[in-house]
Amino acid sequence: MNINTKQISFNLAMKKYHEKKRYGYIYLLVSFLNVGMQFYLLSVLFTLNFQWHLFLVIFLLAYFLTDFINGYIHLYMDNNHNYEGIMGPFVASFHLHHRHPTYANFSLPRIYFNESGAKFWLVLFLLLTIVLSFTQINSYLLMTLIFIGILSSVAEVSHFLCHNGKSSTVLFLQNIGILLSMKHHRKHHEEDNQSYAFLNGMSDFFLDKIAKRFYDGYQNYSDLHAKAYVGEDTRNRG
Numbered sequence: 001m002n003i004n005t006k007q008i009s010f011n012l013a014m015k016k017y018h019e020k021k022r023y024g025y026i027y028l029l030v031s032f033l034n035v036g037m038q039f040y041l042l043s044v045l046f047t048l049n050f051q052w053h054l055f056l057v058i059f060l061l062a063y064f065l066t067d068f069i070n071g072y073i074h075l076y077m078d079n080n081h082n083y084e085g086i087m088g089p090f091v092a093s094f095h096l097h098h099r100h101p102t103y104a105n106f107s108l109p110r111i112y113f114n115e116s117g118a119k120f121w122l123v124l125f126l127l128l129t130i131v132l133s134f135t136q137i138n139s140y141l142l143m144t145l146i147f148i149g150i151l152s153s154v155a156e157v158s159h160f161l162c163h164n165g166k167s168s169t170v171l172f173l174q175n176i177g178i179l180l181s182m183k184h185h186r187k188h189h190e191e192d193n194q195s196y197a198f199l200n201g202m203s204d205f206f207l208d209k210i211a212k213r214f215y216d217g218y219q220n221y222s223d224l225h226a227k228a229y230v231g232e233d234t235r236n237r238g
């Protein structure tokens, strides 16, 4: 399909996004579900028996897996051009993150809550983790799933801080590789089809290979589709 046709369906999807209140309500509902389930799973975490050295190993493993899973979903979304149908307005609004990479400055808990609302897959992931917590699942496996479930929202805050954070503590955490640094993330915004990870970027080595092999990138596709859009930026939703 040519670029003009895609730009028209992009604009139609965004029009729907702004006219129909349900899209905002769905984000709100998804935020409540994700954050609510994360709180519940955090309480489950405190009931688990574990050895500290294994706890640290599991945390590091989960950190890598979170970076990879969320980076892959970002890769998939940046390469998704389907603006029709029920998910179309969500896909279109997601693409605006390349045009306006700076967020409105809200408090970190509010960013955590707001950005959790776009993570539809996380609702299923957390629900499955809760169901598994009632079974005889290995406690270290359960711990890994709980960490991934919570760190996936932390990744959104890390990406926010990468664009908006200026405090010395944030810069220190970025410099030592715990959070995503602008130096690492800049390539995603300035170049094409790379550096999709956004917890700290440690899995980009693998994601870049997958992107290069299987995906076309965004600069000649979704970025162009979004280019003709002149309406409100969804990234700053309060």
Ligand SMILES: [Zn+2]
Residues within 6 Å of the ligand: 074, 078, 097, 098, 188
């Ligand atoms: Zn992107």
Ligand SMILES: [Zn+2]
Residues within 6 Å of the ligand: 101, 159, 163, 185, 188, 189
């Ligand atoms: Zn960014």
